[in-house]
Amino acid sequence: MARRLLGKEVTAALNEKIKENVAALKAKGISPTLGIVRVGEREDDLSYERGATKRCETLGVACEKYLLPADVTQEKLVEVIHQVNQDDKIHGVLIFRPLPKHLDEAAVIQALAPEKDVDGITDGSMVGVFAGTKQGFPPCTPQACMEILDHYGIDCTGKKAVVVGRSLVVGKPAAMMLLKKNATVTVCHTRTVDMPSVVKEADIVIVAAGRAGVVDDRYVSSGQTVIDVGINVNEEGKLCGDVAYDKVEPVVKAITPVPGGVGSVTTSVLVGHVVEAAMRKYSI
Amino acid sequence: MARRLLGKEVTAALNEKIKENVAALKAKGISPTLGIVRVGEREDDLSYERGATKRCETLGVACEKYLLPADVTQEKLVEVIHQVNQDDKIHGVLIFRPLPKHLDEAAVIQALAPEKDVDGITDGSMVGVFAGTKQGFPPCTPQACMEILDHYGIDCTGKKAVVVGRSLVVGKPAAMMLLKKNATVTVCHTRTVDMPSVVKEADIVIVAAGRAGVVDDRYVSSGQTVIDVGINVNEEGKLCGDVAYDKVEPVVKAITPVPGGVGSVTTSVLVGHVVEAAMRKYSI
Numbered sequence: 026m027a028r029r030l031l032g033k034e035v036t037a038a039l040n041e042k043i044k045e046n047v048a049a050l051k052a053k054g055i056s057p058t059l060g061i062v063r064v065g066e067r068e069d070d071l072s073y074e075r076g077a078t079k080r081c082e083t084l085g086v087a088c089e090k091y092l093l094p095a096d097v098t099q100e101k102l103v104e105v106i107h108q109v110n111q112d113d114k115i116h117g118v119l120i121f122r123p124l125p126k127h128l129d130e131a132a133v134i135q136a137l138a139p140e141k142d143v144d145g146i147t148d149g150s151m152v153g154v155f156a157g158t159k160q161g162f163p164p165c166t167p168q169a170c171m172e173i174l175d176h177y178g179i180d181c182t183g184k185k186a187v188v189v190g191r192s193l194v195v196g197k198p199a200a201m202m203l204l205k206k207n208a209t210v211t212v213c214h215t216r217t218v219d220m221p222s223v224v225k226e227a228d229i230v231i232v233a234a235g236r237a238g239v240v241d242d243r244y245v246s247s248g249q250t251v252i253d254v255g256i257n258v259n260e261e262g263k264l265c266g267d268v269a270y271d272k273v274e275p276v277v278k279a280i281t282p283v284p285g286g287v288g289s290v291t292t293s294v295l296v297g298h299v300v301e302a303a304m305r306k307y308s309i
Numbered sequence: 310m311a312r313r314l315l316g317k318e319v320t321a322a323l324n325e326k327i328k329e330n331v332a333a334l335k336a337k338g339i340s341p342t343l344g345i346v347r348v349g350e351r352e353d354d355l356s357y358e359r360g361a362t363k364r365c366e367t368l369g370v371a372c373e374k375y376l377l378p379a380d381v382t383q384e385k386l387v388e389v390i391h392q393v394n395q396d397d398k399i400h401g402v403l404i405f406r407p408l409p410k411h412l413d414e415a416a417v418i419q420a421l422a423p424e425k426d427v428d429g430i431t432d433g434s435m436v437g438v439f440a441g442t443k444q445g446f447p448p449c450t451p452q453a454c455m456e457i458l459d460h461y462g463i464d465c466t467g468k469k470a471v472v473v474g475r476s477l478v479v480g481k482p483a484a485m486m487l488l489k490k491n492a493t494v495t496v497c498h499t500r501t502v503d504m505p506s507v508v509k510e511a512d513i514v515i516v517a518a519g520r521a522g523v524v525d526d527r528y529v530s531s532g533q534t535v536i537d538v539g540i541n542v543n544e545e546g547k548l549c550g551d552v553a554y555d556k557v558e559p560v561v562k563a564i565t566p567v568p569g570g571v572g573s574v575t576t577s578v579l580v581g582h583v584v585e586a587a588m589r590k591y592s593i
Binding site: 148149151152154155156182183184185191193197200201204207209210211212213214216217218223 | 432435475481484485496501
């Protein structure tokens with residue numbers, strides 16, 4: 026039976042570290058604060074916002090909301106972004122996307138100051154991930170994968186890591202982060218020939234294929250650590266990952282469940298970024 | 310015997326395309342122009358400058374030089390960069406590096422407008438490579454590798470490609486560019502365990518290890534295409550690549566020599582970028 030890599034264990038440890046850092050900041054009179062920019066009332070956004078707000082509260086991080094109507098103009102939205110950029114009391118900013126179609130999302134994103142880009146969406150953050158520097162912040166999901174590996178003491182140096190998926194939000198940044206951890210990294214995707222044989226060779230597999238159950242027992246071998254980034258709803262209406270858990274779990278050494286794996290770590294990663302942004306600002 | 314992938318053949322074909330584009334621009338009264346920013350008189354810079362200037366001349370691209378003393382101030386240099394950014398007659402800019410140590414090179418680079426960054430050094434260009442978009446320009450060396458693959462009709466889709474080296478100037482961008490060409494891409498580096506067995510599996514190998522002769526016959530197998538990015542001087546004072554050519558050539562299907570391979574293509578790639586920058590500017 027595989028070891029279950031549980032998001033809640035990783036989150037608990039992360040939260041402890043975050044609380045320590047928050048205490049250090051507050052001792053210096055700094056109250057780490059997340060600015061949330063939301064346009065309209067999409068249910069997805071509201072649900073994520075509730076989660077983020079609650080996690081912030083638990084960890085002693087303040088939230089400042091900038092709520093705009095769904096028909097907000099580009100000018101007004103960019104003005105709000107400039108305002109949060111300049112506001113010394115806001116350390117990190119979360120902008121819900123996709124934005125309504127009448128808005129130029131790329132321009133809105135680039136208006137955000139990279140040092141406040143705790144969600145890793147600006148060019149500055151992307152360069153940071155690509156170059157392996159501390160410019161901006163990596164996207165929360167691939168970093169959650171790394172936090173899981175770190176928490177369970179899974180050393181990547183010299184290991185074969187395979188990333189399934191080449192998206193800009195997960196696959197590519199995950200590959201860069203594994204490379205920085207000294208893994209030999211392979212990126213597979215829809216055009217990969219005989220993917221099972223490629224994935225089978227890996228010591229560490231990160232699956233961000235975006236399709237339910239695509240990685241099954243033909244893809245895996247004993248001794249592997251499998252991190253499942255997928256969040257899908259199956260035919261029975263239940264949450265499931267990109268990995269066919271029931272088939273894969275009996276074969277591999279360690280695996281993250283869905284739900285209860287990567288997804289549950291991302292919110293703490295986000296809040297951790299807000300705290301880190303505040304610490305960087307004051308060189309703490 | 311392996312097919313020799315010759316830089317001069319690739320360059321000749323590239324040059325033809327560039328000349329056509331230059332003619333199209335000139336027909337509209339636009340004279341594509343490279344701005345060269347050089348600080349001091351380093352022999353390396355002067356030698357590269359001679360090559361670039363000559364190639365520009367051959368291809369009908371103008372050169373405008375901005376020559377500054379080795380003790381130029383940061384302010385003055387950045388002022389010059391702003392000047393070329395704003396100059397509508399300059400379409401692409403080459404800044405020689407490394408800059409003298411008293412200068413903040415990162416700040417100088419970021420002062421350059423990404424749309425004129427024909428050498429692929431700004432954050433904007435890096436994001437373009439990472440995201441696979443046409444923002445800025447990729448660094449010339451990895452693009453020269455892709456030009457070689459394209460010229461010789463080596464299709465990457467579904468192929469296994471291995472990049473040896475994870476530098477920001479060659480290894481990482483080459484990996485991203487191969488991924489965009491739909492290859493299954495693996496990045497190896499100094500911490501890779503049993504690199505020969507990993508490289509042996511590849512259909513396409515790009516070697517940017519930065520050490521002479523590191524890839525020898527233990528690393529290769531029949532059917533492979535090997536692109537050697539290395540430029541080293543061996544004990545006898547002769548130029549050589551990162552691949553032990555005499556040992557590898559008899560085994561593989563195709564290989565680039567050093568000299569006469571990748572290196573000889575980069576200058577035309579640079580000039581091609583200047584022309585492309587002009588075409589983008591006027592949407593031609």
